[in-house]
Amino acid sequence: xxxxxxxxxxxxxxxxxxxxxxxxxxxxxxxxxxxxxxxxxxxxxxxxxxxxxxxxxxxxxxxxxxxxxxxxxxxxxxxxxxxxxxxxxxxxxxxxxxxxxxxxxxxxxxxxxxxxxxxxxxxxxxxxxxxxxxxxxxxxxxxxxxxxxxxxxxxxxxxxxxxxxxxxxxxxxxxxxxxxxxxxxxxxxxxxxxxxxxxxxxxxxxxxxxxxxxxxxxxxxxxxxxxxxxxxxxxxxxxxxxxxxxxxxxxxx
Amino acid sequence: xxxxxxxxxxxxxxxxxxxxxxxxxxxxxxxxxxxxxxxxxxxxxxxxxxxxxxxxxxxxxxxxxxxxxxxxxxxxxxxxxxxxxxxxxxxxxxxxxxxxxxxxxxxxxxxxxxxxxxxxxxxxxxxxxxxxxxxxxxxxxxxxxxxxxxxxxxxxxxxxxxxxxxxxxxxxxxxxxxxxxxxxxxxxxxxxxxxxxxxxxxxxxxxxxxxxxxxxxxxxxxxxxxxxxxxxxxxxxxxxxxxxxxxxxxxxxxxxxxxxxxxxxxxxxxxxxxxxxxxxxxxxxxxx
Numbered sequence: 001x002x003x004x005x006x007x008x009x010x011x012x013x014x015x016x017x018x019x020x021x022x023x024x025x026x027x028x029x030x031x032x033x034x035x036x037x038x039x040x041x042x043x044x045x046x047x048x049x050x051x052x053x054x055x056x057x058x059x060x061x062x063x064x065x066x067x068x069x070x071x072x073x074x075x076x077x078x079x080x081x082x083x084x085x086x087x088x089x090x091x092x093x094x095x096x097x098x099x100x101x102x103x104x105x106x107x108x109x110x111x112x113x114x115x116x117x118x119x120x121x122x123x124x125x126x127x128x129x130x131x132x133x134x135x136x137x138x139x140x141x142x143x144x145x146x147x148x149x150x151x152x153x154x155x156x157x158x159x160x161x162x163x164x165x166x167x168x169x170x171x172x173x174x175x176x177x178x179x180x181x182x183x184x185x186x187x188x189x190x191x192x193x194x195x196x197x198x199x200x201x202x203x204x205x206x207x208x209x210x211x212x213x214x215x216x217x218x219x220x221x222x223x224x225x226x227x228x229x230x231x232x233x234x235x236x237x238x239x240x241x242x243x244x245x246x247x248x249x250x251x252x253x
Numbered sequence: 254x255x256x257x258x259x260x261x262x263x264x265x266x267x268x269x270x271x272x273x274x275x276x277x278x279x280x281x282x283x284x285x286x287x288x289x290x291x292x293x294x295x296x297x298x299x300x301x302x303x304x305x306x307x308x309x310x311x312x313x314x315x316x317x318x319x320x321x322x323x324x325x326x327x328x329x330x331x332x333x334x335x336x337x338x339x340x341x342x343x344x345x346x347x348x349x350x351x352x353x354x355x356x357x358x359x360x361x362x363x364x365x366x367x368x369x370x371x372x373x374x375x376x377x378x379x380x381x382x383x384x385x386x387x388x389x390x391x392x393x394x395x396x397x398x399x400x401x402x403x404x405x406x407x408x409x410x411x412x413x414x415x416x417x418x419x420x421x422x423x424x425x426x427x428x429x430x431x432x433x434x435x436x437x438x439x440x441x442x443x444x445x446x447x448x449x450x451x452x453x454x455x456x457x458x459x460x461x462x463x464x465x466x467x468x469x470x471x472x473x474x475x476x477x478x479x480x481x482x483x484x485x486x487x488x489x490x491x492x493x494x495x496x497x498x499x500x501x502x503x504x505x506x507x508x509x510x511x512x513x514x515x516x517x518x519x520x521x522x523x524x525x526x527x528x529x530x531x532x533x534x535x536x537x538x539x540x541x
Contacts, residue, residue: 053425097421113432113436
């Protein structure tokens with residue numbers, strides 16, 4: 001295994017009850033880069049993303065075989081502490097989902113549950129996280145107002161800030177801009193570009209231009225199978241599989 | 254169907270729904286007016302603070318008033334933690350299997366048992382078998398059995414109204430399930446929970462059938478008496494007793510006064526819980 005690979009997936013199968021949703025997936029996701037997962041609706045890309053921080057555990061009927069190594073440790077080993085895994089591998093969801101609390105309390109939520117109580121330290125984390133998520137200027141005068149009063153784009157950046165506040169290593173993003181307008185989308189894209197210097201980012205996207213614009217590696221999923229994964233530029237210029245070519249040229253999906 | 258016909262049908266339907274609404278408001282207004290106009294003249298400071306009298310006129314309801322709240326308080330002390338706990342289990346932890354189906358079925362069956370049956374059950378279990386006699390503690394224990402299934406359902410339903418995305422967001426930040434429940438789910442479900450608990454408490458304040466055989470129709474001569482083994486007639490039971498079997502010459506006035514007092518108490522009680530509840534949930538939502 002290459003040491004620059006943050007996440008290494010091997011022989012991963014996933015079943016919802018009797019239905020198999022992922023077939024023998026093998027993929028390496030390098031550190032400090034953006035890996036985009038693309039493919040048509042229902043191809044398994046979001047399901048795959050959710051195996052990386054074990055969010056699929058929330059669904060009773062899911063069964064998983066194979067290996068997912070995060071920094072060399074198998075996260076499906078029986079002695080895995082799922083709570084501390086999710087602290088390291090954080091997630092941003094498709095729809096912005098701020099808690100019905102103030103902006104400040106949203107950001108401070110993670111640090112607080114992980115035991116930070118000092119006001120000065122929380123103030124510092126809130127400011128730093130909002131700055132990293134490029135939301136500080138818009139939010140600094142209304143930290144005690146409800147997060148639900150923010151616009152959709154601001155809410156999504158708030159969710160990213162809330163995640164950065166727990167200092168994860170890996171950011172999983174499940175179509176983070178699909179509910180946003182073009183300007184907010186651009187802001188979130190710029191943000192991910194800045195964040196990859198410090199984090200490993202895996203992003204699911206419907207939007208192929210977005211994958212081409214922001215990612216370093218792209219993986220193409222189809223019907224639960226990983227068809228092709230390679231350098232983004234190579235994938236979009238000279239795809240090696242016919243199905244990939246058909247998809248990225250818009251012939252289906 | 255032609256246009257004028259459908260227009261006419263629409264008007265008739267609108268009128269019907271409007272009249273139904275007016276009827277409900279009318280019944281409530283008439284009911285309140287009747288009870289209060291007959292009862293309020295009988296309510297005096299002496300009535301509220303006085304001791305009851307078995308044979309002479311001019312008895313008060315002070316111990317009954319006290320017992321109503323004392324029994325309510327004791328029953329909630331028992332039923333709230335268990336009911337809310339079971340509700341949280343069903344809403345959050347329970348997987349869909351035969352066991353949780355059984356729990357849900359039991360809750361629904363219990364919720365539909367007539368309260369007089371609970372009363373007899375309490376009389377057999379707590380009064381006779383446990384040897385607690387007809388007492389405040391027997392009444393409170395039986396009343397908590399009556400409250401329990403409703404509390405379970407209220408808790409489960411108010412937790413289910415919280416969007417699943419809050420739950421996911423919290424877990425994805427590395428919270429434990431308990432942290433997500435305590436810090437996000439319960440606060441978000443609070444308005445619904447408070448409404449539900451208020452309804453349960455309001456019903457418990459007016460409950461008679463459960464208490465006649467368990468807490469009794471008499472009360473301690475001392476006031477206030479916190480003794481758990483004392484007989485504990487509540488205001489609602491006293492209303493029934495005065496209206497049916499009391500020997501006091503003014504029993505009828507006492508019953509009317511008790512009825513009016515009971516309504517006022519339930520009203521004040523609901524407001525006293527609902528208002529702070531709204532303020533708390535507003536504060537939690539960041540004041541927006």
